[in-house]
Amino acid sequence: MTRTLKVALASTAVALAMSAPAPAETTAGTPVTVDTLVAHAEMIRIADAIDAAVDAKDWALARSFFTDEIRIDFTSLAGGAPATIPADALIDGWSANLTAEKASFHLRGNHRITFESEDAATMVSHGYAWNRMDRGALPENGGDALWEVWGTYEHSFTRTEDGWRVDAMSFFATAERGNSFVRNTPGS
Incomplete structure:
Protein backbone atom coordinates (compact mmCIF):
# COMPACT_ATOMS: atom_id res chain seq x y z
CA MET A 1 0.00 0.00 0.00
CA THR A 2 1.44 3.37 -0.96
CA ARG A 3 1.92 6.18 1.52
CA THR A 4 -0.60 8.31 -0.41
CA LEU A 5 -3.23 5.58 -0.19
CA LYS A 6 -2.56 5.09 3.55
CA VAL A 7 -2.96 8.82 4.18
CA ALA A 8 -6.18 8.90 2.13
CA LEU A 9 -7.63 5.92 4.02
CA ALA A 10 -6.65 7.38 7.38
CA SER A 11 -8.17 10.75 6.46
CA THR A 12 -11.40 9.06 5.37
CA ALA A 13 -11.56 7.07 8.62
CA VAL A 14 -11.09 10.22 10.70
CA ALA A 15 -13.74 12.09 8.69
CA LEU A 16 -16.22 9.25 9.12
CA ALA A 17 -15.55 9.01 12.86
CA MET A 18 -16.00 12.76 13.28
CA SER A 19 -19.25 12.77 11.31
CA ALA A 20 -20.79 9.90 13.28
CA PRO A 21 -23.78 11.18 15.24
CA ALA A 22 -23.29 11.59 18.98
CA PRO A 23 -25.58 9.59 21.26
CA ALA A 24 -28.96 11.28 21.69
CA GLU A 25 -28.54 11.69 25.45
CA THR A 26 -25.38 13.72 24.83
CA THR A 27 -26.89 15.98 22.21
CA ALA A 28 -30.50 16.21 23.34
CA GLY A 29 -30.86 14.92 26.90
CA THR A 30 -34.14 13.60 28.26
CA PRO A 31 -37.19 15.46 26.93
CA VAL A 32 -38.61 17.93 29.44
CA THR A 33 -42.01 16.86 30.73
CA VAL A 34 -44.39 18.23 33.31
CA ASP A 35 -42.92 15.69 35.74
CA THR A 36 -39.29 16.77 35.17
CA ALA A 53 -20.53 31.80 43.53
CA VAL A 54 -17.00 30.97 42.37
CA ASP A 55 -16.73 34.26 40.47
CA ALA A 56 -18.04 36.14 43.54
CA LYS A 57 -15.64 34.13 45.74
CA ASP A 58 -18.58 33.11 47.91
CA TRP A 59 -17.06 29.78 48.91
CA ALA A 60 -19.74 28.83 51.45
CA LEU A 61 -22.45 29.25 48.80
CA ALA A 62 -20.41 27.29 46.24
CA ARG A 63 -19.93 24.46 48.76
CA SER A 64 -23.68 24.30 49.50
CA PHE A 65 -24.43 22.88 46.03
CA PHE A 66 -22.35 19.70 46.50
CA THR A 67 -22.77 16.46 48.40
CA ASP A 68 -20.15 15.83 51.10
CA GLU A 69 -18.04 13.66 48.77
CA ILE A 70 -17.77 14.21 45.05
CA ARG A 71 -16.13 12.55 42.09
CA ILE A 72 -14.07 15.03 40.08
CA ASP A 73 -12.28 14.88 36.77
CA PHE A 74 -10.31 17.94 35.75
CA THR A 75 -7.55 15.87 34.16
CA SER A 76 -7.84 17.69 30.82
CA LEU A 77 -6.61 20.81 32.64
CA ALA A 78 -4.43 19.53 35.44
CA GLY A 79 -3.37 16.00 34.51
CA GLY A 80 -3.53 13.34 37.18
CA ALA A 81 -6.48 11.00 37.51
CA PRO A 82 -10.17 11.38 38.34
CA ALA A 83 -10.74 11.12 42.09
CA THR A 84 -13.37 11.05 44.80
CA ILE A 85 -12.67 13.77 47.34
CA PRO A 86 -14.47 15.70 50.08
CA ALA A 87 -16.33 18.65 48.58
CA ASP A 88 -14.58 20.84 51.14
CA ALA A 89 -11.24 19.92 49.51
CA LEU A 90 -12.53 21.04 46.10
CA ILE A 91 -13.70 24.37 47.49
CA ASP A 92 -10.40 24.80 49.40
CA GLY A 93 -8.51 24.28 46.13
CA TRP A 94 -10.66 26.73 44.21
CA SER A 95 -10.42 29.37 46.95
CA ALA A 96 -6.62 28.99 47.19
CA ASN A 97 -6.23 29.58 43.43
CA LEU A 98 -8.95 32.18 42.85
CA THR A 99 -8.05 34.72 45.52
CA ALA A 100 -8.99 38.39 45.40
CA GLU A 101 -6.01 39.07 43.09
CA LYS A 102 -7.36 36.75 40.39
CA ALA A 103 -10.65 37.66 38.75
CA SER A 104 -12.67 34.92 37.09
CA PHE A 105 -15.71 34.68 34.85
CA HIS A 106 -17.48 31.40 34.15
CA LEU A 107 -20.26 30.95 31.65
CA ARG A 108 -22.16 27.87 30.56
CA GLY A 109 -24.95 27.08 28.18
CA ASN A 110 -26.55 24.46 25.99
CA HIS A 111 -27.56 22.42 29.04
CA ARG A 112 -28.65 18.84 28.28
CA ILE A 113 -30.00 16.79 31.16
CA THR A 114 -30.50 13.04 31.14
CA PHE A 115 -32.43 11.43 33.99
CA GLU A 116 -31.09 8.04 35.04
CA SER A 117 -33.84 7.69 37.64
CA GLU A 118 -36.24 9.83 39.63
CA ASP A 119 -33.36 10.78 41.95
CA ALA A 120 -30.32 10.87 39.64
CA ALA A 121 -29.46 12.84 36.53
CA THR A 122 -26.49 13.98 34.48
CA MET A 123 -26.18 17.39 32.89
CA VAL A 124 -23.78 18.10 30.02
CA SER A 125 -23.15 21.72 29.08
CA HIS A 126 -20.72 23.86 27.15
CA GLY A 127 -18.50 26.00 29.33
CA TYR A 128 -16.16 28.95 29.14
CA ALA A 129 -13.87 30.27 31.88
CA TRP A 130 -11.75 33.42 31.94
CA ASN A 131 -9.09 34.29 34.53
CA ARG A 132 -7.36 37.66 34.86
CA MET A 133 -4.42 38.45 37.08
CA ASP A 134 -2.58 41.74 36.51
CA ARG A 135 0.70 40.22 37.72
CA GLY A 136 0.62 37.96 34.64
CA ALA A 137 1.11 41.04 32.43
CA LEU A 138 4.62 41.58 33.82
CA PRO A 139 7.25 40.59 31.24
CA GLU A 140 8.85 38.06 33.61
CA ASN A 141 5.45 36.38 34.09
CA GLY A 142 4.55 36.01 30.42
CA GLY A 143 3.34 39.48 29.51
CA ASP A 144 -0.40 38.67 29.39
CA ALA A 145 -2.90 39.11 32.23
CA LEU A 146 -5.46 36.70 30.73
CA TRP A 147 -6.04 32.97 30.43
CA GLU A 148 -9.24 31.41 29.09
CA VAL A 149 -10.57 27.93 28.34
CA TRP A 150 -13.52 26.36 26.51
CA GLY A 151 -14.88 22.87 26.98
CA THR A 152 -17.65 20.58 28.13
CA TYR A 153 -18.84 20.23 31.71
CA GLU A 154 -20.58 17.19 33.09
CA HIS A 155 -22.41 17.42 36.41
CA SER A 156 -23.94 14.40 38.08
CA PHE A 157 -26.89 15.23 40.34
CA THR A 158 -28.48 13.26 43.12
CA ARG A 159 -31.64 14.15 45.01
CA THR A 160 -30.97 14.49 48.75
CA GLU A 161 -33.12 15.47 51.74
CA ASP A 162 -32.02 19.03 51.01
CA GLY A 163 -32.85 18.90 47.30
CA TRP A 164 -30.67 18.31 44.24
CA ARG A 165 -26.91 18.32 44.85
CA VAL A 166 -23.90 17.75 42.61
CA ASP A 167 -22.12 14.48 43.46
CA ALA A 168 -19.71 14.50 40.49
CA MET A 169 -18.22 17.16 38.24
CA SER A 170 -15.96 16.88 35.21
CA PHE A 171 -14.52 19.34 32.74
CA PHE A 172 -13.19 18.32 29.35
CA ALA A 173 -11.18 21.16 27.81
CA THR A 174 -11.38 21.58 24.05
CA ALA A 175 -9.37 24.80 23.65
CA GLU A 176 -7.45 27.27 25.76
CA ARG A 177 -5.43 30.38 25.14
CA GLY A 178 -3.57 32.99 27.07
CA ASN A 179 -0.95 32.98 29.77
CA SER A 180 -0.45 29.70 31.62
CA PHE A 181 1.17 31.72 34.42
CA VAL A 182 -2.28 33.16 35.16
CA ARG A 183 -3.84 29.69 35.08
CA ASN A 184 -1.20 27.99 37.21
CA THR A 185 -0.28 30.69 39.74
CA PRO A 186 -2.49 31.12 42.79
CA GLY A 187 -3.46 34.67 43.48
CA SER A 188 -1.96 36.24 46.58
Whole structure:
Protein backbone atom coordinates (compact mmCIF):
# COMPACT_ATOMS: atom_id res chain seq x y z
CA MET A 1 0.00 0.00 0.00
CA THR A 2 1.44 3.37 -0.96
CA ARG A 3 1.92 6.18 1.52
CA THR A 4 -0.60 8.31 -0.41
CA LEU A 5 -3.23 5.58 -0.19
CA LYS A 6 -2.56 5.09 3.55
CA VAL A 7 -2.96 8.82 4.18
CA ALA A 8 -6.18 8.90 2.13
CA LEU A 9 -7.63 5.92 4.02
CA ALA A 10 -6.65 7.38 7.38
CA SER A 11 -8.17 10.75 6.46
CA THR A 12 -11.40 9.06 5.37
CA ALA A 13 -11.56 7.07 8.62
CA VAL A 14 -11.09 10.22 10.70
CA ALA A 15 -13.74 12.09 8.69
CA LEU A 16 -16.22 9.25 9.12
CA ALA A 17 -15.55 9.01 12.86
CA MET A 18 -16.00 12.76 13.28
CA SER A 19 -19.25 12.77 11.31
CA ALA A 20 -20.79 9.90 13.28
CA PRO A 21 -23.78 11.18 15.24
CA ALA A 22 -23.29 11.59 18.98
CA PRO A 23 -25.58 9.59 21.26
CA ALA A 24 -28.96 11.28 21.69
CA GLU A 25 -28.54 11.69 25.45
CA THR A 26 -25.38 13.72 24.83
CA THR A 27 -26.89 15.98 22.21
CA ALA A 28 -30.50 16.21 23.34
CA GLY A 29 -30.86 14.92 26.90
CA THR A 30 -34.14 13.60 28.26
CA PRO A 31 -37.19 15.46 26.93
CA VAL A 32 -38.61 17.93 29.44
CA THR A 33 -42.01 16.86 30.73
CA VAL A 34 -44.39 18.23 33.31
CA ASP A 35 -42.92 15.69 35.74
CA THR A 36 -39.29 16.77 35.17
CA LEU A 37 -39.69 20.50 34.54
CA VAL A 38 -38.94 21.68 38.09
CA ALA A 39 -35.98 19.30 38.52
CA HIS A 40 -34.63 20.36 35.14
CA ALA A 41 -34.80 24.06 36.03
CA GLU A 42 -33.28 23.44 39.46
CA MET A 43 -30.25 21.59 38.06
CA ILE A 44 -29.53 24.38 35.58
CA ARG A 45 -29.92 26.93 38.39
CA ILE A 46 -27.46 25.00 40.57
CA ALA A 47 -24.79 24.63 37.88
CA ASP A 48 -25.08 28.32 36.99
CA ALA A 49 -25.08 29.29 40.68
CA ILE A 50 -21.83 27.36 41.26
CA ASP A 51 -20.21 29.49 38.55
CA ALA A 52 -21.62 32.72 39.99
CA ALA A 53 -20.53 31.80 43.53
CA VAL A 54 -17.00 30.97 42.37
CA ASP A 55 -16.73 34.26 40.47
CA ALA A 56 -18.04 36.14 43.54
CA LYS A 57 -15.64 34.13 45.74
CA ASP A 58 -18.58 33.11 47.91
CA TRP A 59 -17.06 29.78 48.91
CA ALA A 60 -19.74 28.83 51.45
CA LEU A 61 -22.45 29.25 48.80
CA ALA A 62 -20.41 27.29 46.24
CA ARG A 63 -19.93 24.46 48.76
CA SER A 64 -23.68 24.30 49.50
CA PHE A 65 -24.43 22.88 46.03
CA PHE A 66 -22.35 19.70 46.50
CA THR A 67 -22.77 16.46 48.40
CA ASP A 68 -20.15 15.83 51.10
CA GLU A 69 -18.04 13.66 48.77
CA ILE A 70 -17.77 14.21 45.05
CA ARG A 71 -16.13 12.55 42.09
CA ILE A 72 -14.07 15.03 40.08
CA ASP A 73 -12.28 14.88 36.77
CA PHE A 74 -10.31 17.94 35.75
CA THR A 75 -7.55 15.87 34.16
CA SER A 76 -7.84 17.69 30.82
CA LEU A 77 -6.61 20.81 32.64
CA ALA A 78 -4.43 19.53 35.44
CA GLY A 79 -3.37 16.00 34.51
CA GLY A 80 -3.53 13.34 37.18
CA ALA A 81 -6.48 11.00 37.51
CA PRO A 82 -10.17 11.38 38.34
CA ALA A 83 -10.74 11.12 42.09
CA THR A 84 -13.37 11.05 44.80
CA ILE A 85 -12.67 13.77 47.34
CA PRO A 86 -14.47 15.70 50.08
CA ALA A 87 -16.33 18.65 48.58
CA ASP A 88 -14.58 20.84 51.14
CA ALA A 89 -11.24 19.92 49.51
CA LEU A 90 -12.53 21.04 46.10
CA ILE A 91 -13.70 24.37 47.49
CA ASP A 92 -10.40 24.80 49.40
CA GLY A 93 -8.51 24.28 46.13
CA TRP A 94 -10.66 26.73 44.21
CA SER A 95 -10.42 29.37 46.95
CA ALA A 96 -6.62 28.99 47.19
CA ASN A 97 -6.23 29.58 43.43
CA LEU A 98 -8.95 32.18 42.85
CA THR A 99 -8.05 34.72 45.52
CA ALA A 100 -8.99 38.39 45.40
CA GLU A 101 -6.01 39.07 43.09
CA LYS A 102 -7.36 36.75 40.39
CA ALA A 103 -10.65 37.66 38.75
CA SER A 104 -12.67 34.92 37.09
CA PHE A 105 -15.71 34.68 34.85
CA HIS A 106 -17.48 31.40 34.15
CA LEU A 107 -20.26 30.95 31.65
CA ARG A 108 -22.16 27.87 30.56
CA GLY A 109 -24.95 27.08 28.18
CA ASN A 110 -26.55 24.46 25.99
CA HIS A 111 -27.56 22.42 29.04
CA ARG A 112 -28.65 18.84 28.28
CA ILE A 113 -30.00 16.79 31.16
CA THR A 114 -30.50 13.04 31.14
CA PHE A 115 -32.43 11.43 33.99
CA GLU A 116 -31.09 8.04 35.04
CA SER A 117 -33.84 7.69 37.64
CA GLU A 118 -36.24 9.83 39.63
CA ASP A 119 -33.36 10.78 41.95
CA ALA A 120 -30.32 10.87 39.64
CA ALA A 121 -29.46 12.84 36.53
CA THR A 122 -26.49 13.98 34.48
CA MET A 123 -26.18 17.39 32.89
CA VAL A 124 -23.78 18.10 30.02
CA SER A 125 -23.15 21.72 29.08
CA HIS A 126 -20.72 23.86 27.15
CA GLY A 127 -18.50 26.00 29.33
CA TYR A 128 -16.16 28.95 29.14
CA ALA A 129 -13.87 30.27 31.88
CA TRP A 130 -11.75 33.42 31.94
CA ASN A 131 -9.09 34.29 34.53
CA ARG A 132 -7.36 37.66 34.86
CA MET A 133 -4.42 38.45 37.08
CA ASP A 134 -2.58 41.74 36.51
CA ARG A 135 0.70 40.22 37.72
CA GLY A 136 0.62 37.96 34.64
CA ALA A 137 1.11 41.04 32.43
CA LEU A 138 4.62 41.58 33.82
CA PRO A 139 7.25 40.59 31.24
CA GLU A 140 8.85 38.06 33.61
CA ASN A 141 5.45 36.38 34.09
CA GLY A 142 4.55 36.01 30.42
CA GLY A 143 3.34 39.48 29.51
CA ASP A 144 -0.40 38.67 29.39
CA ALA A 145 -2.90 39.11 32.23
CA LEU A 146 -5.46 36.70 30.73
CA TRP A 147 -6.04 32.97 30.43
CA GLU A 148 -9.24 31.41 29.09
CA VAL A 149 -10.57 27.93 28.34
CA TRP A 150 -13.52 26.36 26.51
CA GLY A 151 -14.88 22.87 26.98
CA THR A 152 -17.65 20.58 28.13
CA TYR A 153 -18.84 20.23 31.71
CA GLU A 154 -20.58 17.19 33.09
CA HIS A 155 -22.41 17.42 36.41
CA SER A 156 -23.94 14.40 38.08
CA PHE A 157 -26.89 15.23 40.34
CA THR A 158 -28.48 13.26 43.12
CA ARG A 159 -31.64 14.15 45.01
CA THR A 160 -30.97 14.49 48.75
CA GLU A 161 -33.12 15.47 51.74
CA ASP A 162 -32.02 19.03 51.01
CA GLY A 163 -32.85 18.90 47.30
CA TRP A 164 -30.67 18.31 44.24
CA ARG A 165 -26.91 18.32 44.85
CA VAL A 166 -23.90 17.75 42.61
CA ASP A 167 -22.12 14.48 43.46
CA ALA A 168 -19.71 14.50 40.49
CA MET A 169 -18.22 17.16 38.24
CA SER A 170 -15.96 16.88 35.21
CA PHE A 171 -14.52 19.34 32.74
CA PHE A 172 -13.19 18.32 29.35
CA ALA A 173 -11.18 21.16 27.81
CA THR A 174 -11.38 21.58 24.05
CA ALA A 175 -9.37 24.80 23.65
CA GLU A 176 -7.45 27.27 25.76
CA ARG A 177 -5.43 30.38 25.14
CA GLY A 178 -3.57 32.99 27.07
CA ASN A 179 -0.95 32.98 29.77
CA SER A 180 -0.45 29.70 31.62
CA PHE A 181 1.17 31.72 34.42
CA VAL A 182 -2.28 33.16 35.16
CA ARG A 183 -3.84 29.69 35.08
CA ASN A 184 -1.20 27.99 37.21
CA THR A 185 -0.28 30.69 39.74
CA PRO A 186 -2.49 31.12 42.79
CA GLY A 187 -3.46 34.67 43.48
CA SER A 188 -1.96 36.24 46.58
